[in-house]
Amino acid sequence: MFLSHSDSHGPSWGVAIGARFVAGADLLGGRHRGLRSVLEAGALREAAADAARCLQEGRCRAMPDTLLPTIPDPAHVFCAGLNYAAHAAETGRSSPTVPRIFLRAASSLVGHGAPLLRPAVSDCFDYEGELAVIIGSRAAHVPEERAMDHVAGYTLFMDGSIRDWQEISTTLGKNFVGTGALGPGLVPAWEVPDWRRLALTTRLNGRVVQTATLDRMIHGIPALHRMAEPDDPPCCPAM
Structure with a gap:
């Protein structure tokens, strides 16, 4: 990793x-x-x-104490909202026919193990466990069947959301400083033969609060890849 x-x-x-x-x-x-x-x-x-x-050769060191977001300096963080039919249904909205893309700022992210920050202006801090897909090479206008050739790897993303502000604007509700966590690290794509078989489980205080397999996404990784600037990791398909 x-x-x-x-x-x-x-x-x-x-x-x-x-x-x-x-x-x-x-x-x-x-x-x-x-x-x-x-x-x-x-x-x-x-x-x-x-x-x-x-x-x-024995040239190794102690594990670092402080992890940063897997990509600390992304040019963009693209996310796709309502990308699981079950999540769309629980919000009372229909499943999107095209990906609903929004952006997160790098300042909204912390590394694995760092505390998330609830902004003082809201008590509506909610969790969304996600898979983040890290794009490794430029591939403008690539067809979907070749999109996965440009995926460098995967990591986990806690897409913290300030729900009341999100009702006003997705951009506002998703971009308070330190409300999302990216990591711990990049698992290279060659270690994941089929992304559709991956499963996501989110726990809150030891209790399972979300579970999903990636094959349930409405728009899969290749389709989302085409919506993002291909050399700007990471692209985060959101629940």
Whole structure:
């Protein structure tokens, strides 16, 4: 799993293999300070192979204490609302015939393990567990059948929503600072042979509050991919 984290020099990255961690400074000749740079260079597989060699040679470090959002500096965070028929029905709305895309700002995201922030202006802070799809290479106007070739990997996304503000504007309700969590890290696409077989479970204080399989999405990942700027990770299909 590829992680983004903070070190003494600022944002950094590395690869977690089990309980061991190989720092990005020891990978790919230390050329990349962030995971987005690795993706833009098309070097994810090379980094994974490099990390395996480092592990064999005993060149590993302690796991980082502070994780950042998997991609700390995305150009865009595209999300698709009401993308499960059950969720659309519980809100009293019909299922969308085309993806309902909205944006989240990077400032609205925190890393895995960091507390989410309820804004003082509302008590209506709600949860939505999501899969985030991280696009790794530019692919403008790609047909749906080739869209998955450009997916770098997947991570988890807690799409915190301020419901009363969301009724006024989706953009407002989804973009309060620190209301969403992205991580812990990027699982490369080559480790997930069929995304449709993935299952999402959301727990609140140990109690299961959401469960869904990805094959129940109204618009699948290839269709959502075409709606997003293809070199701007991550794209987050939302429940």
